[in-house]
Structures are given as C-alpha cells and as structure tokens.
Amino acid sequence: PLVSVLFERGAATAADSQAIALAVALYGIGLPAFVLQKILQPLYFAREDTRSPFRYALAAMTVNAVLAIGLAPWLGWTAPAIATSAAGWWMALLLARGAQGMGDVARFDDRFRRRIVRICIAAAVMGLASWAAAWAMTDLLRAPGWRYLALLGLVLLSMVVYFGFGQLIGAFRIAEFRAALRRRSRVAKADS
Known part of the structure; x- marks a missing residue:
C-alpha cells in the first residue's frame, strides 16, 4: 500500500x-x-x-x-x-x-542474544498486523480522498503494535528510548 x-x-x-x-x-x-x-x-x-x-x-x-x-x-x-x-x-x-x-x-553478550529474538518476534507480529490491517483497509487505501489518511493510520497502527508488543515481551523498554532521547538532547545542547 x-x-x-x-x-x-x-x-x-x-x-x-x-x-x-x-x-x-x-x-x-x-x-x-x-x-x-x-x-x-x-x-x-x-x-x-x-x-x-x-x-x-x-x-x-x-x-x-x-x-x-x-x-x-x-x-x-x-x-x-x-x-x-x-x-x-x-x-x-x-x-x-x-x-x-x-x-x-x-x-554479542547474553542480553543481546535474548533481546534480538524478541525484537524479531515483535517485528514479525507487527508485519502480520500491518498486513491484516492493509487487507482490511484495501478500499480506503484506494479511495482518492482517504488514501493518505488511511496510510497514516496504517503506519501509526504498525508503530503501536511493534512498540507495544515489544514492550510486552521484553524486547525493549519504552523508558530506554526516552533515556536515549534525553541523552541525545543533552549531547546536542552541549555541542551547540
């Protein structure tokens, strides 16, 4: 789509x-x-x-x-x-x-080995959910007035499924992403 x-x-x-x-x-x-x-x-x-x-x-x-x-x-x-x-x-x-x-x-350490499998599982679940949602939204994805909004909805759904399921099975923690963004923000401020 x-x-x-x-x-x-x-x-x-x-x-x-x-x-x-x-x-x-x-x-x-x-x-x-x-x-x-x-x-x-x-x-x-x-x-x-x-x-x-x-x-x-x-x-x-x-x-x-x-x-x-x-x-x-x-x-x-x-x-x-x-x-x-x-x-x-x-x-x-x-x-x-x-x-x-x-x-x-x-x-690669043990933590990486455990997480990479879970990350792949979260990606596979996201792929299945995206495929099913795209199939269900076929008409909207073809409708001239709705195509872009339907695609945005599909992308947002995929993100929610990936991060939600990944958090649920322990592939990663949302708090880790927040901490990384804060570190990056501090580094960017220090560089400028």
Whole structure:
C-alpha cells in the first residue's frame, strides 16, 4: 500500500507500483546487513585498521557488480536489487569474520542474544498486523480522498503494535528510548 499510495497516479500504473514494491522489498532484504556493517566497522576503526574494511568493501563491490551484470539477462531489472542485498550481506559476513579475533568487545553478550529474538518476534507480529490491517483497509487505501489518511493510520497502527508488543515481551523498554532521547538532547545542547 505504501508504494501505491505515494506513487500510483498520473502515468504510474498498478503494475508500476507492484514493480517498485518488489524492488523495495528486495533492497529491504539487505537492510539488516547494512545495519550490521554500521555496528561492526567501528571495531576496526577503533583499532586504527582502515585497510580491512576497505578490502572488504572492494570485495562486496565486486560481488555487487558481478551479480548485477551476471543476473541481468535472466532477472532483468531485479538483478541490481538482489545484487546490492547480497553484497551487503557479504560485507557484513566479512566484517563479522574479521572481528572474531578482536576479543570480547566483538562478541554479542547474553542480553543481546535474548533481546534480538524478541525484537524479531515483535517485528514479525507487527508485519502480520500491518498486513491484516492493509487487507482490511484495501478500499480506503484506494479511495482518492482517504488514501493518505488511511496510510497514516496504517503506519501509526504498525508503530503501536511493534512498540507495544515489544514492550510486552521484553524486547525493549519504552523508558530506554526516552533515556536515549534525553541523552541525545543533552549531547546536542552541549555541542551547540
């Protein structure tokens, strides 16, 4: 619904919306890998090792180019999205493997292991709730006067389900988000 509400008008058709949604989903598969890269790269930089991440990035770029060009004859326009996600995961794997020799600082603790499963469960519940709500709101999401409001409602519902269910199962605590925002606010004030 997000793509159709935002882009489906004028020359853009329903088929265009489906193609864009597929491309976004394929790129989305690589999103966790890029987050992992942001977590793992500082381990190298803290040790003043900029060479290893650079080499890994070159390898990932090669994977991206080879897959995008190599798969294009068979997969067409989806090949670059698949290649980018695959390259992101390859880079994350290389960074993780290289960080294994960095000691305890590079290992996930028990708290993280417990929480990551719960965070994934909260995300899955949110996805199911979003899918069900989008299905129930199909007519509103297509109605010209209601599309944007229905999409806003769908996004807000998804947020409430994710944070509410995540809080309920102990994936995180809302108080932790508030504390992080307060810290960030204090740092921003100190910097200005």
